[in-house]
Amino acid sequence: MAEFPPVQGARHGGTSAWAEGETGSRRGNSWRRRRSPSRKRGPPRRKASLSRGESRRTGHARWTAMKRMDRVLEYVRQVTRDGAGGVTAAEVAAALGLARSNASADLNALWKQGRLEKLCGRPVRYRLPPRAEEGTAATAAPCQLPPPPEDPFQEMIGWNESLATAVKQAKAAVLYPGGGLHTLLCGPTGVGKSMLAELMFRFGLRSGVFRPDARLMTFNCADYASNPQLLMAQLFGVARGAYTGAVQDQVGLVELADGGMLFLDEVHRLPPEGQQMLFRLIDKGRFRRLGETKVERTSKVLIVCATTERADSVLLRTFKRRIPMVIHLPPLAERTLGERLKFLKRAFRAEARKMNVPLVVLRSALEYLLLYDCPGNVGQLISDVQLSCAYAFLRYLSDHRVPVTIGPDVLPDHVRRQVVGIRQRRRELEELLEPYPDGMVVQLSDVDAPDETDSHLFNIYEVMERETRRLQGRALSDAAIQRHLAATVEAHFRHFLNTVQRRYQAGRQ
Structure with missing residues (x-):
């Protein structure tokens, strides 16, 4: 599961x-440079x-x-x-x-x-x-x-509660005279570091810190951790002739982000060579493209890094010497149940919008989702909501009963097994769920028009409906269709499971 x-x-x-x-891989002769028979093969x-x-x-x-x-x-x-x-x-x-x-x-x-x-x-x-x-x-x-709020940080759940200190630090970093303070965002996987970085950029645009045409460039250092030179080429660019096949100059993310912001996710995966080049950019505002030895370039860019490293790690101590602003984001377990309920409301409304049918989340299911141990934090909570809705939608494709019901029977197994603190928090839970004696009802009239900016999953429900029609055309039984769709949904969710688990385990080490 x-x-x-x-x-x-x-x-x-x-x-x-x-x-x-997006566009698939471009393969074939268009990617091959034909070599003349008379051309000599020399060293690189x-x-x-x-x-x-x-x-x-x-x-x-x-x-x-x-x-x-x-x-x-x-x-x-x-x-x-x-x-x-x-x-x-x-x-x-x-x-x-x-x-x-x-x-x-x-x-x-x-x-x-x-x-x-x-x-x-x-x-x-x-x-x-x-x-x-x-x-x-x-x-x-x-x-x-409703238009986006004047303060973009208000879109973040808990901006004036458990994240109040983090939001104040983020605003101070953006508004600091001279182009802002470079910032390091710390916290385990799934706590919202990427979202905070995006909100910092939007706040800078609204405050006039960045030019109207400024860009937010995002780069995940883990994607190229095994190839340091390719990583540095992505970040800092490539000079013509730097290596075989570099037939023209290539602009890196640092130059593209000039006048704006560069967000480096999983910066602890940056190799030593890349760290030195990044520190030079932070200290002097100067850098060189890969292959350049004489020309020095400048870029006025606000650098925001994110890491899951512990505060006492060697890497973090090194970065803290150069990055003055360090913002810690708390895990979901340290946030209030009220904030967790807001995350659930937002997630179920997003799923109702994609399903295009109303749904009801039974009170018993809400209790499980509010109290289970969620080590993957907000990211895992949203994923578990999506998986629950996907299985409930499988049943809807057969019986077409509206509203779609989200009960304990469609929750992932680990949600039901890992409930903790139910006795200690019973009174708080009762007060929180008092407005929902029969469960949380999400009507389509309660749902905003589609806005998939924060969605990390394409519309799986449309795909499931198409698959159902296709399989029905093959005269399969309802039970066979259900088994096929259930296996497909689970396989899709498992596709990304190992990667995120590795990131979570790396953050705990």
Whole structure:
């Protein structure tokens, strides 16, 4: 049974509903550089060891990641400039070859920046905001969703409770004169370090600390921990001729984040060479691309790092000498039951939105979810809610009973087994659940219009419905369809289980 947050970037549709990625891998002759028979094969021209294939794939991946939001905005501009009624995330994803979750995230980010307008309806549509000087009538009314709060940190559950100190530190780091204070975010897996970094950037945009066109560049150091040179190429760029296949200069994330913010997740996986280059950037504001020896470049960038390392680790002591602001985020076990209930409300509303059916969470299920030991923190809590809803949705596909019921029978086994402190917290639990004597009911009218910015899972319910129709067309029995869907759901959730478990165990060592 899955226990941890789902894989990111999965795409539905195409040849396989469970496939991952955006555009697929580009293979074939277009990736091969034909070698002339008369060309002599000499020794490598430079010291670096990246292969030609790695460098080209790296350049393509970086171009895709860096330019994706610009491509989304340009597509919306082209499609809606004649007064059309807007485009959906699915249409953008199909037109640009993106995962729907990525297209939705970019559209929502552009809306929050004021560069797009969101229109009411299902599915939600986006268009360019009408210019003041244009007198054309809109084809649809702007969605009456509440605008993002003036203080972006208010979107974080517990911002004025258990996270009040962390939020104050984050604001002080962003507003510090001279471009802000470099910051180190500490805490176990799943406590919200990535979300806090994003909110710091949005707060900086609203406060005028960053330019309106500034970028937040995100990099997970664990992705390239086994290849230090490729990691440094991603971060600092590559000079032409640095290694075989480097036929042109490549810009790194440090340059792309100039005037904005660079978020380095799992910075404890940064190799020693990368640490030295990062420390030079922090100390002097200078760096060199991979392969450069004479030219020194500058970048004014606010660096925010995240780590699961213990406070007494050697790495953390080294970073703390150079990074003045250290923010500790508490694990879920140290937060209040009231905050945990807010996480559950938000998670179940998100699932009801994706299922497009109302649901009811029985009081007994709420008690389990509020009290079970959740070592993966908020990330695991959300994943367990998703898995519970997926199994409840399997039953809905057979009996079509509304609302979909979330009871103890659909909770993962570890949730029912690992309940702790029920006697000590019984009074607190009774007071907290007093408004829900028959369970928590989530009506579609209670759910905001779709906003998948914070979703880490593509719409599994749409996939399950398509799989059900496909299997019914093969004249399979209901029981056989149920077994197939249950196995597919569990396999999908287990796909990311081992990776997150390793991260959690590494954080405890």
